[in-house]
Amino acid sequence: MVVQGSNMAECHPVAFRWVMEAKNRGATIIHVDPRFTRTSAVADLHVPLRPGSDIAFLGGIVRHILENDRWFHEYVVHYTNAATIIDERFQDTEELDGFFSGFDAERNKYAWDTWSYQGVDGVVPAAGHKEVYGEKGAGRHDLRGVKMTEREVDPTLLHPRCVFQLLKKHYARYTPELVEETCGVPKALFLEVAETLCRNSGRERTSAFCYAVGWTQHTVGVQYIRTAAIIQLLLGNMGRPGGGIMALRGHASIQGSTDIPTLFDLLPGYLPMPHAVLPDRGLDQYVNNNASATGWWSEFRKYIVSLQKAWFGDAATADNDWLFDTLPRLTGNHSHMTTVSEMADGKVKGYFVVGENPTVGSMNGALHREGLRRLDWLVVRDFALTETAEFWRTAPELERGEVRTEEIQTEVFFFPAATHTEKDGSFTNTQRMLQWHHRAIEPPGDCRSELHFVYDLGKRLKALYAGSTAERDRPIQALTWDYGALGPHAEPDAERVLREINGYTVADGQPVPGFAKLAADGSTACGCWIYSGCFAGGVNQPARRRPQGEQHWVAPEWGWAWPMNRRLLYNRASADPEGRPWSERKRYVWWDEGQRRWTGHDVPDFIVDRPPSYRAPRGATGIASIGGEDPFIMQADGKGWLFAPSGLLDGPFPTHYEPEESVIENPLYPQQCNPARMEWHRRENPYHRAWGDARFPYVLTTYRLTEHHTAGGMSRWLSWLSELQPEMFCEVSRELAAEQGLANGGWATLTTARGEIECRVLVTARLRPLRVRGKVVHTIGLPYHWSYVGLVRGDPANELIPFVADPNVSIQESKALTGNIRAGRHSFGRRSATGGASLRQPEPAEGEAPRDLPGLHARHRAPPVEPGRR
């Protein structure tokens, strides 16, 4: 088991019990992490590596598997797209100095038509996180991928343009020597990890990866996970017990808030938000942009029509295109960083912050506060007055007198929130399992649930708009909004909401048993298709609590996991192409020839009566296109994607790029950074030199502790937790302490171009300097829980971090950046957002180091913009 990009023992202690259980049964635990942590302490092997170099490390493992013929032949040939031939126009980063074909230097974006399968016109990704085909000019009249069954394949894997050969070529230079040079991991240690993984994979054995935000919070974050996916597919570890890639998520329902998203680019169930393109063709165009002719995503239309029926009820009809045209449209990126940047430009009037504390938890807190100061109104809902609620009277720029409370014109509303013990509802845990929590008591005082808040706000707005005849107010008037009134506070009935999420037959209001029963003709309504089945039979399935001792080890009657209570996704792959378990030891789901159906320990993630021998007829579309050997049913081709022909905005193969701010030049490509990353060039958000910035010679990385919770809203106000971790600190190696004169327990000041903070120093052997390209690299660890209010206070680490984002999911880069440290208390609380000019030291003599190849697109990055002048 490889834990990488996570300190699982500390951040997910109770889940880590199962890792220890595996260890007790003989599993080898490997921890790959820049820091030696509680996880490393109990692992069999700790591998320290330079922050931001994981793709080079994992890419090295891919090469090791391929070069040494350690891949699981039968699995790879049948279950992945290794054999598929790619478009002849495709060019790799090896040929283009770190770019793939299709890069548009004017827009810093890739077009991915050259990444497609040969002979197939467009391949639709499994989940349209973005309406990837919704870009201007990309719309069309028919479905993509109708020729999927006619795609060219070479099962011998010898064709020079088959995925397998392209993969081999792409990673050919990721040698153990290069891993050592890039990651600072000695060759022998790297080979031990690679060999251990290979040895523990195959018919009889499986290996798992566990990761957390140590992998995601990078400008190439999504590609980190993609690299692990390639390894797991090559080793045959996907869809099998003891295998897979486990995302360790950090909030009670963070998985739920992605599935039923409060995210700009998604509607419930990973249906993309519509893009502003060709609106005259409405729903048909949207379906053509997003549905696939083949695979399960061919069912797309049923899900969007059922969603419109759930939201707009009888008002949504076939004649008015199910009111699809009333939905708001995207014109680009409207993510968190974009919104806050526009807020600082005075473009946003009102902001709801609900159970989140972005001035502490997000990058560049000072830029957030500048945004909040320019709002007309701010609503904060939380348990206590967080830094975000108090931004107008507690912040360093106020203490410095750069901003005055009386000049801040933002109106602020604070609503006290009910706790989970004071309301009914479901959380979705990190394994996609919904669990219901029951109300124990009524909330005190003015405390109310978010359900109450939004329901009440909606009722008031419906009343305010009741008499309007304006077309734009029609969706509010038509919105179905009837959830009852329970108890003394007229609390809406959460089970009624869950029923709507599950879906029902319009005619009689009866819950549907699952998404297979949804229709595109308006006869069914469903709020989130992937959750359909969670109220099957009129039973609140997430509330099921059959004790684990009374059921078998998969425990299917505890809670409910989407989709359809499948506990292990793509579990068809746990059987061989003929449908037999790969081995007795790894028996999980298999084909029962006698009963002519799939069966096993879990709900089969496959069409239950489709035999392994079934082959899609040439030209087949829809569900009929899914062959008996196609376990990855959400994919248009039913295969695991070693090569991603679409769906990713920064390349079909993961490629090593350095972070936005690095201590070294990219050892692999002339292109330094992910060319498709997003930057915010603003006065308040200065970047360091791309590498070798003499002002900022060290690597900074942030992390969490067991005793605190993210930005502290649920921990820094509690004495029980605060006394266990009372103070902000930074972690440095003995060598760095000697170099900078830092004393254990003494003070240090940390700076980046964004700001400066001070904290106590922990000098420890847990951090070690690494040797990278002949240079000694020091890493400084920074927990990020503290800030200016609460029981225990300290400077927030996130004030140091810039706005810069991964192009796929717009995530911040807080796990690898550069900064400086010196002994003593020298912070004046300066921030680049407010009078930060004083922070800037003279530019380094050697000038600016390019992040992007000259002529390709560096010149198109906009120069810094003064706020308010955009």
Added chain:
Amino acid sequence: MARKLPVVGEWPVVRQLAARDATGLDGTATSARTRALQPRTAGADRVARSVCPYCAVGCGQLVYVKDERIIDIEGDPDSPVSQGCLCPKGAATFQLVTGAQREQHVLYRRPGGKEWERIPLERAMEMVAERVKRAREETWQERIEEEGAEHQGDLVRRTLGIAHLGGATLDNEENYLLKKLYTALGIVQVENQARI
């Protein structure tokens, strides 16, 4: 004499000898009072099944209620996820939900104000609803009008004047209604910790 001396047979040493329990570890050293002790959870009026509100592991919790007050929160031994365990944060849930740190009043800070003011919940809801309506109307975009913009002339039917952030500790049902209401209002800048 305030207390009666125990009869000879009740003396622990006698009981230990009689029961051949030399180390006293088999229970002969305990008194009747000790044997009668019960955890405070035993006196609860009811127990609500719940889930830990911190990280995403989803450990089971048992919430003990007596006289409409929470008297304790413990790990749920029936849970196949956690088998009764809670980590330091999970074990602090009792203080999270019952502690004095919880603000119980709606507070309002007026433009330029230096202090919070208490206002009634109903009034605050009314004010927020009015502000949503006003901001929405002031910033409504039916089509992109900006000259030369990539999407000039395209129908967008939205407002970029209102935004939302959070939170990943909300219930699915809450997120569902938030997304539903915002989308109907034309609010697209809806974001979440899941991004971070």
